[in-house]
Amino acid sequence: MRLFRYFIPAALLAATSLTGTAQAADVEMWRLDCGNIEIRELSMFSDSFHYAGQKKVLADGCYLIRHGEDYMLWDTGLPAGVVGQPANPEGPFGLTLERSIPDQLADIGVKSEQIGRIGISHYHFDHLGQAASFPGATLMIGAKDWEALHAEPLPFGADPNLVKPWMDGGKVDPVAGDKDVFGDGSVMMLAMPGHTPGEAALLVRLPDTGPVLLSGDVVHFHEQLPDQRVPPFNANRADSLASMDRLTDIAEELDATLIIQHDAEDVAKLPAFPQSAK
Numbered sequence: 001m002r003l004f005r006y007f008i009p010a011a012l013l014a015a016t017s018l019t020g021t022a023q024a025a026d027v028e029m030w031r032l033d034c035g036n037i038e039i040r041e042l043s044m045f046s047d048s049f050h051y052a053g054q055k056k057v058l059a060d061g062c063y064l065i066r067h068g069e070d071y072m073l074w075d076t077g078l079p080a081g082v083v084g085q086p087a088n089p090e091g092p093f094g095l096t097l098e099r100s101i102p103d104q105l106a107d108i109g110v111k112s113e114q115i116g117r118i119g120i121s122h123y124h125f126d127h128l129g130q131a132a133s134f135p136g137a138t139l140m141i142g143a144k145d146w147e148a149l150h151a152e153p154l155p156f157g158a159d160p161n162l163v164k165p166w167m168d169g170g171k172v173d174p175v176a177g178d179k180d181v182f183g184d185g186s187v188m189m190l191a192m193p194g195h196t197p198g199e200a201a202l203l204v205r206l207p208d209t210g211p212v213l214l215s216g217d218v219v220h221f222h223e224q225l226p227d228q229r230v231p232p233f234n235a236n237r238a239d240s241l242a243s244m245d246r247l248t249d250i251a252e253e254l255d256a257t258l259i260i261q262h263d264a265e266d267v268a269k270l271p272a273f274p275q276s277a278k
Helices: 004-019 100-108 144-150 159-166 237-254 264-269
Strands: 027-039 056-067 070-074 091-097 114-121 139-142 172-175 187-191 200-206 210-214 256-257
Touching: 027 100, 027 200, 056 200, 056 264, 070 187, 114 200, 139 144, 139 159, 144 172, 200 237, 237 256, 256 264
Parallel strands: 070 114, 114 139, 139 172, 210 256
Antiparallel strands: 027 056, 027 091, 056 070, 187 200, 200 210
């Protein structure tokens, strides 16, 4: 009974943060170019044998959010070692990256040590690649994904070396459920498990642009949403489908700009760097 008594106010608070109007906050967001991934056989993104013989170039976006004088990165893209390297002509995909995140941040006068938080949608290398460039930041990652990075054997796509500063004792915030990052409803990590056990999306309420919903890897391109195409490498199929539904429901309810982070067609939904969305 005591647990139930405390659970209800907490649940109501979370619901209010998500559906209510955020307090006025000085919030700004930039899209950073964190690489491209050439998929040479798109059928790997459907466990029901769709997309056979198709190819697609996936964008890899990272996002800088300024909340007052605080800075947060959402995802950290491909590893910096890929910068300037030609795409490997062999294998199922090819990676390219033109500039590192710190190099891009310098264009807008932001230093690496100013990044106080790194929010990670999930543990795959194309989202964690440059996290270690910001060892002083608090790592915000789904609690189950953080557990997975300590598992033996490691699940598909998990590389603890990419988060070595935090494996060695850096500050970690293992996020369970939804998380109101700054406590005013303006930036929220939203639990969207399925692709990985701790997968998350990010809702950013901008004062002029309005709500923007960043998908993580709930889906990789728009066609997967109406067709409900689940990659065979996802951790849980049922959770994946439920998270697809939640993603679209939130976008519709809040009239949010939905950005599928890997869909190159969505890059133009935000101003081109170094311009920001406000």
